[in-house]
Amino acid sequence: MGRAGAHPGAALGRLSVAVPVDAAGLTAWVTEFARLVHEQRDELTRLDAAIGDADHGANLDRGMTAVVAALEGGPADDPAAVLKTVATTLIKTVGGASGPLYGTFFLRAAGALDGGDAGAFAAAVRAGLDGVAARGKAEPGDKTMLDALTPACDALDAALAEGRDLPDALRAAAEAAAGGRDATVPLVARKGRASYLGERSAGHADPGATSAALLVQAAATALAGGS
Amino acid sequence: MTVGLVVVSHSRALAEAAVELARGMLPGRELAVGVAAGDVDGGLGTDATAIADAVTAADGGDGVVVLMDLGSAVLSAETALEFLDDDQRARVVLSPAPLVEGLVGAAVVAASGASRDRVAAEALQGLAPKQAHLAG
Numbered sequence: 001m002g003r004a005g006a007h008p009g010a011a012l013g014r015l016s017v018a019v020p021v022d023a024a025g026l027t028a029w030v031t032e033f034a035r036l037v038h039e040q041r042d043e044l045t046r047l048d049a050a051i052g053d054a055d056h057g058a059n060l061d062r063g064m065t066a067v068v069a070a071l072e073g074g075p076a077d078d079p080a081a082v083l084k085t086v087a088t089t090l091i092k093t094v095g096g097a098s099g100p101l102y103g104t105f106f107l108r109a110a111g112a113l114d115g116g117d118a119g120a121f122a123a124a125v126r127a128g129l130d131g132v133a134a135r136g137k138a139e140p141g142d143k144t145m146l147d148a149l150t151p152a153c154d155a156l157d158a159a160l161a162e163g164r165d166l167p168d169a170l171r172a173a174a175e176a177a178a179g180g181r182d183a184t185v186p187l188v189a190r191k192g193r194a195s196y197l198g199e200r201s202a203g204h205a206d207p208g209a210t211s212a213a214l215l216v217q218a219a220a221t222a223l224a225g226g227s
Numbered sequence: 228m229t230v231g232l233v234v235v236s237h238s239r240a241l242a243e244a245a246v247e248l249a250r251g252m253l254p255g256r257e258l259a260v261g262v263a264a265g266d267v268d269g270g271l272g273t274d275a276t277a278i279a280d281a282v283t284a285a286d287g288g289d290g291v292v293v294l295m296d297l298g299s300a301v302l303s304a305e306t307a308l309e310f311l312d313d314d315q316r317a318r319v320v321l322s323p324a325p326l327v328e329g330l331v332g333a334a335v336v337a338a339s340g341a342s343r344d345r346v347a348a349e350a351l352q353g354l355a356p357k358q359a360h361l362a363g
Contacts (some may be wrong), residue, residue: 059272088276091306095272097299101307103275107309135302193298 004017010134021166026082027071033218034064038209040214045064047207049193055096056207061104062115063094083110083124097136097192098208101145111135118166122136122156143189143201148212152177167224170216177216181209229257230337230346231285234330235278235295235304239265245327249334256338261285263307273300278307282319290318290343292350294330320347328353 019025029195036043044057067089071082087106091099108131113124130150138144140151155176158168182205189201192208232249242264249260249340251359261281266272282291295304301321308316322329322345336349 091275091279091303093267093274095266095270095274095299097302100275100299100302101274104306104309107306135305 021079021116021118021152021223023077023079023082025116025223026079028222030064030071030082030086030220031068032222033215034068035213036218037061037064037211039150040210044207044211047204047210050204051189051197051201052207053096053193056098059094059096060098060102060211063090066093071115079116080110080113083107083113096193098211101132101136104135105129105149107131118160118169121166122153122160122169125156126153138191141187142191143184143187143194143206143209144191145206145208145212147187147206148177148180148209148216151180152212154215167220170220170223174213174217174220177213181205181213184209210216228289229258229340230277230286230289230343231261231282231287231291232330232333232337232346233261233263233278233281233285233291234326234353235273235281235293235300236262236264236326237271237273237296237300239269241296245330249330252331252335253338258338259285259287260334261291270322275303275306276310277357278304279310282307282311283315284316285317287331290320292320292322292333292337292343292346294322294324294326294333294350296326310331318343320344322347322350322351324350327356 019028022190041057041061042061045054048054048056067086070085083106087103087110090106091103093099094102094104105128109124109128112127114120129146132149133139133146136144138146140146153171156169156173159172184206185204188199189197189206190196194201231311233290234242234246239262242262246260246262261284263274263278266274282293285291293304295301304321308319322333332353333346333350335344
C-alpha cells in the first residue's frame with residue numbers, strides 16, 4: 001500500500017510513523033483496547049452502577065479478554081477476518097447490550113474494510129459507527145457510545161481531509177472522543193437501561209461513551225508506531 | 228410443516244419455564260421451540276450467535292417467530308439476523324409481543340399449522356385476554 005521501504009517497526013527519530021492498518025495493526029489496536037478496558041474495568045462498572053446495572057466493566061473485560069485469546073490462536077493475516085473474530089467473540093461472550101453493539105461495530109467495520117491505508121480505516125470505522133447507530137436506534141445526545149464515536153469519526157475524517165497523517169488524525173479523534181465522553185455528563189439518557197432513570201441519569205459520564213473513548217484512544221496509541 | 232418459535236431471554240430458567248408453560252397448551256402436538264438464553268457461563272445475558280443457531284434449528288422451511296424479553300435480548304435478536312442468509316432472514320419475524328403471553332398464543336396457533344404471519348399476529352394479541360379480564 002505505498003509503504004515500500006518503511007518497516008513497520010522502524011521508529012524514524014521523532015517522526016510519527018503510522019503502523020499500517022493490516023491484520024497486525026488491527027490486532028495491536030484491539031489488544032490495546034483490551035488492556036485499557038481491563039485497567040479501567042472498575043471505573044466502567046462504577047459509572048454503570050450510577051446509571052445502569054453495574055456490569056459494563058465486567059462484561060466488556062470478559063469479552064475483550066476472550067478477544068485477545070481468540071486472536072492469539074488465529075492465523076491473523078486477513079484484516080477483515082481479524083475484525084470479524086473480534087465481533088463474533090464479543091457477541092458470544094459479553095452478554096449485555098454492549099455485546100451486540102460493539103459486535104455490530106466490528107462486524108460492519110469488517111464488511112467495509114477495503115485496503116490498508118488511513119482512508120480505508122476511517123471508512124471502516126465510519127461503517128461501524130453507522131451500524132451501532134442503526135442497531136441501537138440512537139443518535140448523538142442520547143447519552144450512549146455514539147456521543148464518543150461520532151465526534152471521533154468526524155475528527156478523523158476532517159484531519160485526513162486536511163492531509164494530516166493517520167497518527168496525527170487518530171490523536172485528534174481520541175481528543176474528540178474524550179470531549180464527547182465528557183459532554184455526556186449532564187445529559188439525560190434516552191436509550192437503554194439508564195433511560196428508566198430519567199433525570200437521575202444526569203450527572204455521570206455514560207459508561208458506553210467512556211469505553212468507546214478508550215477504543216479510539218487505543219487506536220491512537222496502537223496505530224501510531226513512532227513517537 | 229409448522230412455523231418454528233424461538234425464545235430469547237437473559238435467563239435460561241425463565242426461557243425454559245416459559246416454554247414449559249406454552250407446551251402445556253399443546254398435549255400430544257409437535258412444535259419446534261428453540262431457546263437461546265443466558266450467557267456462556269450460564270449467567271444472565273444474551274448471545275446473538277446462539278440466537279442465530281436456534282433460529283436455524285427451529286426453521287423447517289415455513290419460518291420462525293422469535294419472542295424476546297427486553298434490552299439486550301432485542302439487540303441480540305436483531306444482530307442474529309446478520310448471521311443468516313437472505314432467504315432465511317426473510318422467513319424470520321422478531322415479535323414485539325410480551326414474552327410469556329405472546330409465546331403461549333403463538334405456540335397454540337403455530338401447532339395448528341398456521342402461517343408465519345398468522346402466528347406473529349396471534350403473539351401480538353397475547354395481552355388481549357388479560358386486558359379484557361381486568362377491564363371487566
